[in-house]
Amino acid sequence: MKLLSDDALHEVSESMESLSRKGISRRDFMKFCSGMAALLALPASLVPRIAEAVSGKKPYLVWLEFQDCAGDTEALLRATKPAVADIIFDIFSVDYHETIMAPSGRQAEKSLQDVVKNNKGEYFVVVEGSIPMNDGGVYCCIGGRSAVDIAREVCGNALATIAVGNCAAYGGIPAALPNPTGAVSIKEAVPDAAVINLPGCPVNVENLTACIVHYLTFGSLPNTDKLGRPYFAYGKRIHDNCERRAHFDAGQFVRQWGDEGHRQGWCLYEMGCKGPATFHNCPVVKYNEGTSWPVQAGHGCIGCSEPNFWDTMSPFYRRLPEVPGFGVEKTADKIGIGMVSLTTAGIAVHAVANAVKKKKSGEDKETE
Ligand code: SF4
Structure with a gap:
């Protein structure tokens, strides 16, 4: 019995070619897919479907950093063996990430605008850091715009927003008393955005990847608790x-x-x-x-x-x-x-x- 259709097999093969150029073997890739199934508490029979899903069209991904320590970015970049980060960068088209992107200044901001304007409702946003609301949001500005202004535009037009780390999810350390900048979570700053929270200092990159893999496989984000956290990662003490x-x-x-x-x-x-x-x-x-x-x-x-x-x-x-x-x-x-x-x-x-x-x-x- 064929586990994958011919089209799916073609997509998986193309994806494998791309990964093997980065030194990641088919075995590593299937291990990654099995690991994702286990983390999401899915049966092993769904591993081929996950492999097919993550080999398909790459979703656009924008990574915004506001009042943060870049710990979540560090967690992403420190992932190794097999290079989870490599697999992630192969699954997504990462179009904007201030810390790791080559362009800077106007060119960088143009990349962000291109994604937001040309792919409305089709891209993911990862937000790292809290958003200051006091005094018109002047305590965190990028390219002359306040964090809250950027968040409203980028998250407001996204397919989904993933808040990584406690600061983006709940305000974190910047929101600790007396909270001088009026720091809030992304959900408080942009109440209409579809947000899933992955709190922790820092986020666990495996949980972040699993959320996106879940979306690519089933077309929806995982179920969450009343604090917006996915059950598969935050369901137990x-x-x-x-x-x-x-x-x-x-x-x-x-x-x-x-x-x-x-x-x-x-x-x-x-x-x-x-x-x-x-x-x-x-x-x-x-x-x-x-x-x-x-x-x-x-x-x-x-x-x-x-x-x-x-x-x-x-x-x-x-x-x-x-x-x-x-x-x-x-x-x-x-x-x-x-x-x-x-x-x-x-x-x-x-x-x-x-x-x-x-x-x-x-x-x-x-x-x-
Ligand atoms: S058993 Fe509970 S209280 Fe003890 S170290 Fe583990 S989590 Fe902490």
């Missing part, structure tokens, strides 16, 4: 897939950096890990081609894929929360709720805790 979870359940915690528990790879909860309140697939996909991720490297999760994490998840090295009865016997879900409650309504939780403490001390006194 960090805590649920963490390799240190058995130590959490056993009550084995690191109590000091460099102590015996730290050397043994025990749970980092007592050191401030926010894994129980954070949704992301870091423990499964990891970073740098699956080499490692923060908790594996010995540092607690700081919750960088959650909204307002800089304000709500800090102090990053303090244990959450000091509520009576909040022990290791509780389930991750209860702990997650407890932590979210603390981060969103910390005063209320502490008030409950204090009330419980006072009641208990009152009872103790009565008993005396």
Whole structure:
């Protein structure tokens, strides 16, 4: 039985020729397609369809950088073995990316205008960084135009906008209190745009690629949660897939950096890990081609894929929360709720805790 039509086979062969010139073998390409299927939780029988989809017409892609540190761009460019970045650049026609494009000045801005005007409703936009709204948006200007002005035009006419990193998805560090520039997410700046959020510092390039592969294969972006994040990447808590979870359940915690528990790879909860309140697939996909991720490297999760994490998840090295009865016997879900409650309504939780403490001390006194 033929898995692909003759036309599809021709497209895949042409794509393979292009990739092999870059030193990427057919095996690497099929491994990439299988990896995408696994990441999107699709059956292996769809791998040929993915191969066909990513070998077809290249969609236009525009990458905008606003109030950012370029960490997401770095994550894209650091992808290696097989060169995910090469495959990505072969799948897309990347027409505008300030950091990596050869032209500059007017020529660069003309490339952007050409894509927006000639391909209305047909191109993807990746946005990195938040958008400042205060004082007419003067705190981030490119080519004499404010970020909000550019975002409204480019994202407003796009097929879809992918917000990469916490800053583009939720405002991130620039939006942390007191938020002097009035930084907001791309969805807040351009409410009518079709936006999917891929928060994290930085974005995991595999998740970005999977979103586009999903679109090319099925003609739609993946389903998302209420925060606009795709379920395949943000459907589970960090805590649920963490390799240190058995130590959490056993009550084995690191109590000091460099102590015996730290050397043994025990749970980092007592050191401030926010894994129980954070949704992301870091423990499964990891970073740098699956080499490692923060908790594996010995540092607690700081919750960088959650909204307002800089304000709500800090102090990053303090244990959450000091509520009576909040022990290791509780389930991750209860702990997650407890932590979210603390981060969103910390005063209320502490008030409950204090009330419980006072009641208990009152009872103790009565008993005396
Ligand atoms: S608290 Fe952090 S280190 Fe401990 S199991 Fe959960 S995610 Fe892993």
